[in-house]
Amino acid sequence: MNIDFDKMSGLVPAVIQDGQTGQVLMLGYMNWEALDKTQKEGLVTFFSRSKNRLWTKGETSGNTLHVLSIMEDCDNDSLLIKVKPNGPTCHTGDTSCFGEDDTAKRMAAIQFIARLEEVIQERKAKPSEASYTNFLFNKGVNKIAQKVGEEAVETVIDAVAGKTDTMKGEAADLLYHLLVLLAATGMQLSDVVAVLQERHKK
Template sequence: MTISKLETMNSQLTPAIIQHAQTNQVLMLGYMNEESMERTKAEAKVTFFSRSKNRLWTKGETSGNFLNVVSIQEDCDDDTYLIKVMPEGDTCHKGTYTCFGEKEPAGFLHELQGVIQSRKDNPSEKSYTNELFQKGTKKIAQKVGEEATEVILEAMDNKKDLLIEESSDLLYHFLVLLADQGLKLEDVEAKLMERHLKK
């Protein structure tokens, strides 16, 4: 019986568990050979060996949803990789955050961001957030500056309770400013991760 080239290459494949570097959420499972691992290390973007395509496949090469490598580990038997990544967009080709159909975990800041965007899209006269949007970018930016100054003063006075209060105000107004500019926390996170990966 003749063993095909694909069967031979498949026998040399190592499973790779892809995990979110910040949340530890498992995003997907893929397979790698020596060449795909070398490219992954060289480009800091996960490259698999695709069994269906029978070639190297960089996740995101068509969708733009790359998996940026943070760390690579092997298990105790040296037969499985654990690759921690910062994903760009959804991981699954079906448009879900993970290949297991799970949603992206959202902390309260992301939840608050959604509320602020809702106030922008659906104005309410009783909403302070809506009032800020109506006053425009200059007023919102001014509030960010004011709250930043308050944060500095409370930190210098070592008043931790007040520092928390003013930091909360700063983060809220910062989110309003991002929404005013058509930006999101994810844009800031992506830039921070880009800088991190360059180190």
């Protein structure tokens, strides 16, 4: 990395993003030493302007940020760090320092579905004996389709009965098995979304 620390008197902004959900968690600043420590230890460390020292996120609260990747922008003067957070990021107890509005929650949910689909595709490419997903792949399309049907019926039964608490679990099972079925038949969720987008134009 060739970060230009001179533009802002030795500091560059670092945007922290949840690597799983895509939600922006916080903004901090790093000098060269903070970046070096972050890269070596795998935990996000900032330069605290108020304390005038290096500060590892979570050093007192335990809510650390485990580094997944670090990218620099096109001008080499800011960073995007994707992390796996250990607990809430904000000192208020919120997941993000930018609040918990409905839009952020929806985007986080969408990003998680995308990540889940990636995991399913990874299981298909690199099978694991302990994986339930691989168990389904080994059983074949007919068995997976049967599971989709079963979960759909259970979701409908709970919906009709007004059992929204248990319906959430059944709907989660339905969505997961549908993603597995798509992967087993050589499709991706984006193929289905493309159909919805085309219909939306009409």
